[in-house]
Amino acid sequence: xxxxxxxxxxxxxxxxxxxxxxxxxxxxxxxxxxxxxxxxxxxxxxxxxxxxxxxxxxxxxxxxxxxxxxxxxxxxxxxxxxxxxxxxxxxxxxxxxxxxxxxxxxxxxxxxxxxxxxxxxxxxxxxxxxxxxxxxxxxxxxxxxxxxxxxxxxxxxxxxxxxxxxxxxxxxxxxxxxxxxxxxxxxxxxxxxxxxxxxxxxxxxxxxxxxxxxxxxxxxxxxxxxxxxxxxxxxxxxxxxxxxxxxxxxxxxxxxxxxxxxxxxxx
Amino acid sequence: xxxxxxxxxxxxxxxxxxxxxxxxxxxxxxxxxxxxxxxxxxxxxxxxxxxxxxxxxxxxxxxxxxxxxxxxxxxxxxxxxxxxxxxxxxxxxxxxxxxxxxxxxxxxxxxxxxxxxxxxxxxxxxxxxxxxxxxxxxxxxxxxxxxxxxxxxxxxxxxxxxxxxxxxxxxxxxxxxxxxxxxxxxxxxxxxxxxxxxxxxxxxxxxxxxxxxxxxxxxxxxxxxxxxxxxxxxxxxxxxxxxxxxxxxxxxxxxxxxxxxxxxxxxxxxxxxxxxxxxxxxxxxxxxxxxxxxx
Numbered sequence: 229x230x231x232x233x234x235x236x237x238x239x240x241x242x243x244x245x246x247x248x249x250x251x252x253x254x255x256x257x258x259x260x261x262x263x264x265x266x267x268x269x270x271x272x273x274x275x276x277x278x279x280x281x282x283x284x285x286x287x288x289x290x291x292x293x294x295x296x297x298x299x300x301x302x303x304x305x306x307x308x309x310x311x312x313x314x315x316x317x318x319x320x321x322x323x324x325x326x327x328x329x330x331x332x333x334x335x336x337x338x339x340x341x342x343x344x345x346x347x348x349x350x351x352x353x354x355x356x357x358x359x360x361x362x363x364x365x366x367x368x369x370x371x372x373x374x375x376x377x378x379x380x381x382x383x384x385x386x387x388x389x390x391x392x393x394x395x396x397x398x399x400x401x402x403x404x405x406x407x408x409x410x411x412x413x414x415x416x417x418x419x420x421x422x423x424x425x426x427x428x429x430x431x432x433x434x435x436x437x438x439x440x441x442x443x444x445x446x447x448x449x450x451x452x453x454x455x456x457x458x459x460x461x462x463x464x465x466x467x468x469x470x471x472x473x474x475x476x477x478x479x480x481x482x483x484x485x486x487x488x489x490x491x492x493x494x495x
Numbered sequence: 496x497x498x499x500x501x502x503x504x505x506x507x508x509x510x511x512x513x514x515x516x517x518x519x520x521x522x523x524x525x526x527x528x529x530x531x532x533x534x535x536x537x538x539x540x541x542x543x544x545x546x547x548x549x550x551x552x553x554x555x556x557x558x559x560x561x562x563x564x565x566x567x568x569x570x571x572x573x574x575x576x577x578x579x580x581x582x583x584x585x586x587x588x589x590x591x592x593x594x595x596x597x598x599x600x601x602x603x604x605x606x607x608x609x610x611x612x613x614x615x616x617x618x619x620x621x622x623x624x625x626x627x628x629x630x631x632x633x634x635x636x637x638x639x640x641x642x643x644x645x646x647x648x649x650x651x652x653x654x655x656x657x658x659x660x661x662x663x664x665x666x667x668x669x670x671x672x673x674x675x676x677x678x679x680x681x682x683x684x685x686x687x688x689x690x691x692x693x694x695x696x697x698x699x700x701x702x703x704x705x706x707x708x709x710x711x712x713x714x715x716x717x718x719x720x721x722x723x724x725x726x727x728x729x730x731x732x733x734x735x736x737x738x739x740x741x742x743x744x745x746x747x748x749x750x751x752x753x754x755x756x757x758x759x760x761x762x763x764x765x766x767x768x769x770x771x772x773x774x775x776x777x778x779x780x781x782x783x784x785x786x787x788x789x790x
Contacts, residue, residue, distance in 0.1 A: 237514075290513055407584070409590060411550055411581070412577065413577050413578065413656070414606065
């Protein structure tokens with residue numbers, strides 16, 4: 229049931245993209261996201277998608293993994309498509325009972341499908357190619373101006389690091405407990421809604437107990453190493469901006485400018 | 496008669512993802528009815544993966560597993576296998592969820608659809624088998640027990656299903672030597688009293704030597720050896736090359752043989768080792784006169 233979840237998991241391949249500075253990658257992804265949202269013409273769609281595919285190839289991420297993460301969200305994509313296609317007023321193409329598919333609806337739906345698919349791909353590319361530690365280090369740096377407004381940036385990113393770190397551990401534990409209870413005849417898919425909800429008790433109780441136990445152990449381990457907050461903390465590996473990072477950000481910046489300019493020039 | 500037949504089993508985790516790992520490759524083995532079988536091998540040899548094939552939790556990627564005449568690929572008939580093949584996971588105490596020990600142990604029997612009285616009887620019997628006093632423990636929360644008691648309560652939860660085959664994955668991990676001996680003794684009793692078939696997954700060769708009738712050795716996902724316990728320990732070099740230890744008595748005999756003592760057999764227990772050593776000494780080899788301190 230929980231097997232083979234690749235959504236957002238780090239895939240180490242040691243490519244150029246993996247070695248980019250996390251700050252550069254975060255900024256580049258932001259620029260790409262804005263480009264995707266600002267794009268309006270088929271030509272820009274094509275250019276952006278081609279660019280993303282090139283990045284996937286450069287990152288040496290298998291295309292199947294990317295498609296898999298899209299497949300997990302296909303229901304969301306499909307629902308969006310159907311709603312758009314049916315409920316946009318305009319020139320009618322065909323009617324299905326009381327519902328009408330319009331030309332504008334179909335175009336809008338296709339556009340939205342493209343946007344969502346590209347957004348998901350870009351976001352998962354970031355996590356495929358960046359370890360959680362690097363990702364949060366980059367976030368902390370980029371958010372550090374907020375410290376002036378008394379936002380506890382270090383604490384927030386530390387919480388994020390820990391949460392990300394424990395996702396695979398908890399998933400694995402959930403799988404083991406689930407198998408153990410199945411071996412005692414538990415079924416998580418039988419019966420009505422109430423019985424199904426109740427059947428989760430033998431899974432959730434051990435899982436929560438385990439999470440609390442881990443949290444306690446981690447707190448003890450951190451205290452034993454005299455951990456205390458973000459004041460004057462240094463890093464084991466400092467972030468350095470290199471030539472490749474500049475190129476990556478510039479490329480995404482150019483793409484964004486081109487997209488915006490095209491949006492306003494042509495109609 | 497064989498009760499489980501594994502034929503050219505290959506199992507791949509996370510197939511068609513970037514995290515694909517082949518955990519078992521071309522493993523063929525069998526389990527005989529009523530025997531105490533040890534599945535041994537170094538860490539990462541695929542022991543636990545194999546164990547989860549015995550009750551249909553995992554299905555072969557290639558090859559087949561037949562348990563009590565049921566091919567585990569057949570989803571519908573394999574769904575009922577949990578009643579016949581009890582599987583005790585590693586660190587089973589993490590799966591305890593009941594408010595009381597009784598409720599937790601009764602979970603399996605209740606799922607079999609047994610009546611209240613029968614559930615009650617099975618819980619009592621299971622607790623007796625693992626030596627947890629019924630009246631003292633039945634209403635306690637599992638969290639109030641000691642680590643060893645929790646382990647035994649969790650195992651009782653599987654025993655209460657009264658399976659014909661019991662698979663235990665490293666049941667003694669983290670227990671002290673006394674607790675280890677006690678638990679495995681209880682399992683041996685179970686085999687004798689109920690004609691259960693026991694499959695013990697372990698990397699502790701002392702346990703394997705002491706309790707098992709037969710041993711299946713895995714190494715890096717492949718079948719390395721299978722045979723009677725004594726046969727396996729008669730060839731110590733084979734064990735040492737895959738990074739497993741010999742049980743202490745076998746090591747002793749092996750070393751003495753290397754030092755020129757004429758001992759033909761291997762020893763599985765300390766008593767056997769003692770008898771062999773005494774016999775070799777009485778036969779006058781090696782000449783004890785070399786060391787006047789010994790008589």
